[in-house]
Amino acid sequence: MRLHRIGLYLFTFLALCVQEFLQEDIAQRHAVEIGNACLAYRSKYHHYPQNLDELVPEFLSSVPNAKLGIFNQFFYAPPLTKDGEPTLWYVQIPPFGRACYHVKDGSWGHLD
Numbered sequence: 001m002r003l004h005r006i007g008l009y010l011f012t013f014l015a016l017c018v019q020e021f022l023q024e025d026i027a028q029r030h031a032v033e034i035g036n037a038c039l040a041y042r043s044k045y046h047h048y049p050q051n052l053d054e055l056v057p058e059f060l061s062s063v064p065n066a067k068l069g070i071f072n073q074f075f076y077a078p079p080l081t082k083d084g085e086p087t088l089w090y091v092q093i094p095p096f097g098r099a100c101y102h103v104k105d106g107s108w109g110h111l112d
Helices: 002-045
Strands: 075-077 087-093 096-102 107-110
Touching: 002 087, 002 096
Parallel strands: none
Antiparallel strands: 075 087, 087 096, 096 107
16 A cells, blocks of 8 residues: 555656646747747837737737646746846746846846
């Protein structure tokens, strides 16, 4: 009986790890999609959008969610200067771990 419980806990832990990995992959793909839409917006209008809703419907059919669950949305801050870069991020693991996508060069970083 004890081995059965240990196996159940191990299976649950592995299932949660796989689920988190898959959600991270989805969030990163959606961030790249939003980043590319921001670049296309900038190419057409010569500035970045002030919010993600400006990308709909011309560049995106809708703003995708980062993940499933409570903390599922992307956060966006427009550039502070004319030559600046917008900030796009989402919460990786609540309540910390914010992954940040750099739109200009397509790289990833962390806010904390």
